[in-house]
Amino acid sequence: MKKQVIATYLIETAYSLEHAAQVMAGEQSTGTFLALPGETEKIKQEHGAEIISIKEIETVSSPSLPGAKVPDGSIANYHRGEVILSFPYHNFGPSIPNLLATITGNLYELEEFSGLRLMDIDLPIDFTENYLGPQFGIEGTRSLTGVTERPIIGTIIKPNIGLKPEELRPLVRELALAGIDFIKDDEINGNPPFAPLKDRIKVVMEEIERAADITGKKTMYAFNITDDIENLHHNHDLVVEAGGNCVMVSINSIGYSGLSYLRKHSQVPIHGHRNQWGLMTRHPYLGIDFTAYQKLCRLVGVDHLHVNGLNSKFYDSNESVIKSVSDCLKPMFNGYEALPVLSSKQWAGQAPVTYEKLKTIDIMNIAGGGIHAHPSGPAAGFRSMIQGWEAAMAGIPLNKYAEKNQELKEALIKFGKG
Amino acid sequence: MKKQVIATYLIETAYSLEHAAQVMAGEQSTGTFLALPGETEKIKQEHGAEIISIKEIETVSSPSLPGAKVPDGSIANYHRGEVILSFPYHNFGPSIPNLLATITGNLYELEEFSGLRLMDIDLPIDFTENYLGPQFGIEGTRSLTGVTERPIIGTIIKPNIGLKPEELRPLVRELALAGIDFIKDDEINGNPPFAPLKDRIKVVMEEIERAADITGKKTMYAFNITDDIENLHHNHDLVVEAGGNCVMVSINSIGYSGLSYLRKHSQVPIHGHRNQWGLMTRHPYLGIDFTAYQKLCRLVGVDHLHVNGLNSKFYDSNESVIKSVSDCLKPMFNGYEALPVLSSKQWAGQAPVTYEKLKTIDIMNIAGGGIHAHPSGPAAGFRSMIQGWEAAMAGIPLNKYAEKNQELKEALIKFGKG
Numbered sequence: 001m002k003k004q005v006i007a008t009y010l011i012e013t014a015y016s017l018e019h020a021a022q023v024m025a026g027e028q029s030t031g032t033f034l035a036l037p038g039e040t041e042k043i044k045q046e047h048g049a050e051i052i053s054i055k056e057i058e059t060v061s062s063p064s065l066p067g068a069k070v071p072d073g074s075i076a077n078y079h080r081g082e083v084i085l086s087f088p089y090h091n092f093g094p095s096i097p098n099l100l101a102t103i104t105g106n107l108y109e110l111e112e113f114s115g116l117r118l119m120d121i122d123l124p125i126d127f128t129e130n131y132l133g134p135q136f137g138i139e140g141t142r143s144l145t146g147v148t149e150r151p152i153i154g155t156i157i158k159p160n161i162g163l164k165p166e167e168l169r170p171l172v173r174e175l176a177l178a179g180i181d182f183i184k185d186d187e188i189n190g191n192p193p194f195a196p197l198k199d200r201i202k203v204v205m206e207e208i209e210r211a212a213d214i215t216g217k218k219t220m221y222a223f224n225i226t227d228d229i230e231n232l233h234h235n236h237d238l239v240v241e242a243g244g245n246c247v248m249v250s251i252n253s254i255g256y257s258g259l260s261y262l263r264k265h266s267q268v269p270i271h272g273h274r275n276q277w278g279l280m281t282r283h284p285y286l287g288i289d290f291t292a293y294q295k296l297c298r299l300v301g302v303d304h305l306h307v308n309g310l311n312s313k314f315y316d317s318n319e320s321v322i323k324s325v326s327d328c329l330k331p332m333f334n335g336y337e338a339l340p341v342l343s344s345k346q347w348a349g350q351a352p353v354t355y356e357k358l359k360t361i362d363i364m365n366i367a368g369g370g371i372h373a374h375p376s377g378p379a380a381g382f383r384s385m386i387q388g389w390e391a392a393m394a395g396i397p398l399n400k401y402a403e404k405n406q407e408l409k410e411a412l413i414k415f416g417k418g
Numbered sequence: 419m420k421k422q423v424i425a426t427y428l429i430e431t432a433y434s435l436e437h438a439a440q441v442m443a444g445e446q447s448t449g450t451f452l453a454l455p456g457e458t459e460k461i462k463q464e465h466g467a468e469i470i471s472i473k474e475i476e477t478v479s480s481p482s483l484p485g486a487k488v489p490d491g492s493i494a495n496y497h498r499g500e501v502i503l504s505f506p507y508h509n510f511g512p513s514i515p516n517l518l519a520t521i522t523g524n525l526y527e528l529e530e531f532s533g534l535r536l537m538d539i540d541l542p543i544d545f546t547e548n549y550l551g552p553q554f555g556i557e558g559t560r561s562l563t564g565v566t567e568r569p570i571i572g573t574i575i576k577p578n579i580g581l582k583p584e585e586l587r588p589l590v591r592e593l594a595l596a597g598i599d600f601i602k603d604d605e606i607n608g609n610p611p612f613a614p615l616k617d618r619i620k621v622v623m624e625e626i627e628r629a630a631d632i633t634g635k636k637t638m639y640a641f642n643i644t645d646d647i648e649n650l651h652h653n654h655d656l657v658v659e660a661g662g663n664c665v666m667v668s669i670n671s672i673g674y675s676g677l678s679y680l681r682k683h684s685q686v687p688i689h690g691h692r693n694q695w696g697l698m699t700r701h702p703y704l705g706i707d708f709t710a711y712q713k714l715c716r717l718v719g720v721d722h723l724h725v726n727g728l729n730s731k732f733y734d735s736n737e738s739v740i741k742s743v744s745d746c747l748k749p750m751f752n753g754y755e756a757l758p759v760l761s762s763k764q765w766a767g768q769a770p771v772t773y774e775k776l777k778t779i780d781i782m783n784i785a786g787g788g789i790h791a792h793p794s795g796p797a798a799g800f801r802s803m804i805q806g807w808e809a810a811m812a813g814i815p816l817n818k819y820a821e822k823n824q825e826l827k828e829a830l831i832k833f834g835k836g
Contacts, residue, residue: 254675
């Protein structure tokens with residue numbers, strides 16, 4: 001059987017779904033707007049995309065996106081449906097950059113469509129010859145942090161931006177001495193002139209190693225090494241040489257291919273931040289769905305992947321977050337699971353609902369304000385998060401568990417409604 | 419004065435525009451959802467983003483994007499406006515990957531917004547220390563092709579995909595012998611197993627050199643070298659070693675940073691294809707506007723940039739294409755113009771309207787079907803395009819000019835309505 005890439009789309013069109021699906025298949029394989037001399041039956045057969053299925057969803061009276069054409073003389077009704085196409089693998093080989101030009105490419109701009117979204121992809125295992133997948137994933141991250149029976153609890157350096165390396169020092173010291181599992185730089189704090197990455201690394205690793213000597217536990221710190229391609233390996237090496245054990249990148253700033261370039265060199269887990277993701281996904285009939293996106297991120301080798309959190313400051317619903325977590329944990333090829341990272345407006349009180357909905361502890365739960373703004377300081381904030389999860393996993397109401405756990409009690413008073 | 423990056427946005431929100439602008443500035447600089455101990459006035463002053471201006475546009479009754487929050491107890495009215503923010507340059511330095519995390523970042527996902535689009539950016543000249551801009555641009559491309567007094571006329575290899583190297587040979591020979599200015603690979607044809615890039619390069623360059631020996635003119639061929647980062651330099655070198663004088667990449671497959679990585683190594687013009695662009699731009703209240711996008715592409719060093727064509731198969735209006743051409747030709751820093759590439763449904767008959775609307779000949783005009791499907795073959799198709807532009811520039815009606823120009827006449831009969 002021919003090797004294929006299967007791509008699932010949501011579309012909206014004033015044409016018949018059948019016609020629209022044919023336009024998609026033609027545009028992204030052998031077609032143009034005119035029949036051409038060289039376009040033989042043999043070429044079509046060997047290189048043409050095929051329609052696997054078309055499923056009608058509904059008809060609406062106004063278009064989701066502007067600029068769509070309506071067939072001559074017809075009343076504008078816009079048909080929504082799911083279209084599944086199959087593309088011959090040998091049209092691109094194991095190359096994500098070229099895969100993208102084929103399965104997305106010009107589709108979003110075609111005037112036959114008032115909506116088009118890539119929902120899912122199914123890739124042949126041949127892609128794993130070129131893309132290495134998560135090097136550490138869930139088990140490797142658990143092993144490096146020493147956390148086994150609960151979620152990995154982390155925080156973000158706050159304020160987001162502006163701390164000079166020596167101002168960062170006492171904060172990292174306090175968190176590391178409290179035995180926090182994980183700390184990350186903010187995504188807007190990369191390699192700014194006032195706090196260069198190499199100086200941050202020096203200060204942070206000094207504090208982390210010193211705390212580890214005392215506590216016996218080495219906090220994982222995700223340094224934001226996001227930068228131009230030619231600096232990624234160097235930035236990574238600075239972290240590793242200083243004894244660091246995690247790097248973070250803004251995935252969409254460097255692309256899948258930039259991430260793969262880092263992965264092939266990396267010796268530590270890659271913490272994937274998905275800022276800028278909203279621009280690709282927020283309209284339900286445009287862009288890319290998380291299900292397709294996270295497969296590409298995992299294939300190229302992200303170990304941790306941000307998915308927002310329940311009850312966050314972001315637009316997406318809890319259902320969407322739950323689905324995203326489940327996507328990351330669903331095996332692809334022979335595993336390739338990435339650790340889902342829940343963040344935004346997180347604090348101890350979110351643990352019960354998160355555990356109830358997700359039914360897993362294989363997550364990283366990151367709190368910024370929920371740790372830093374704890375009345376007794378960040379170390380107490382971290383302990384309150386642990387206590388919240390202990391209560392959630394044991395099925396004990398937070399108020400009851402707080403009776404004997406002071407940090408949780410303080411968190412409930414400060415961050416809870418009552 | 420502090421160096422700043424100025425970013426202009428269109429937003430839509432159920433909150434006041436003032437409140438929404440404050441949320442944007444806080445999220446992307448020093449803020450979080452809680453006041454924090456370390457967030458001093460000094461840090462806010464040195465690192466906070468500032469609101470430059472807010473301009474109300476209109477109020478609408480339904481949101482453009484899902485998931486937006488409405489203030490407690492209010493009736494949902496969505497205010498649209500233009501917001502201009504200023505970000506301290508020293509928050510990121512001359513790094514586009516980190517700039518993006520700041521000026522776009524999480525903004526698209528914030529629940530305060532039912533629409534958000536980056537319209538324009540204004541960068542300090544310091545970015546040019548790290549990003550090299552177009553190496554050849556318009557003048558360099560004219561010099562390499564020897565075309566001075568008219569648009570550069572090109573075509574795309576058709577069928578898009580499926581030709582083996584030896585099947586490509588006669589097509590390239592015919593086009594090169596006809597003295598065509600420019601040929602490009604299709605964007606879906608990268609480095610597929612059945613027609614590897616290195617074999618394509620060999621065949622194509624043999625034919626181009628052989629034709630040049632006869633005609634005295636060396637056709638510019640843009641080889642699609644799109645690939646993973648670690649292959650870009652190698653692919654480029656294969657082209658240059660074979661005597662090729664142009665490379666093409668799918669910009670959005672490798673990212674601005676991947677493009678910059680190629681530019682710093684490149685010895686030939688970079689032909690920038692913007693496939694996948696629709697997913698970032700098609701909704702008017704989401705994503706990125708071309709004005710901002712093309713500045714980043716030019717800064718990192720694209721020489722040619724696709725903008726669709728007038729009356730194309732794509733959704734965007736002629737006004738949008740005209741604006742895009744004008745954007746590419748507007749000086750940035752001390753020049754940095756990129757050659758706008760007009761394609762899709764182009765043929766000889768498009769020249770007059772294109773010239774009338776654009777009022778410039780500093781474009782590349784690419785026809786696929788309009789050249790390949792010409793009744794007398796591709797060489798005649800190319801000549802018909804030249805004749806179309808000659809007529810347009812001289813202000814002579816096409817029908818009249820066709821009386822003495824057979825190829826144009828045939829094109830009008832085949833592709834025109836009459």
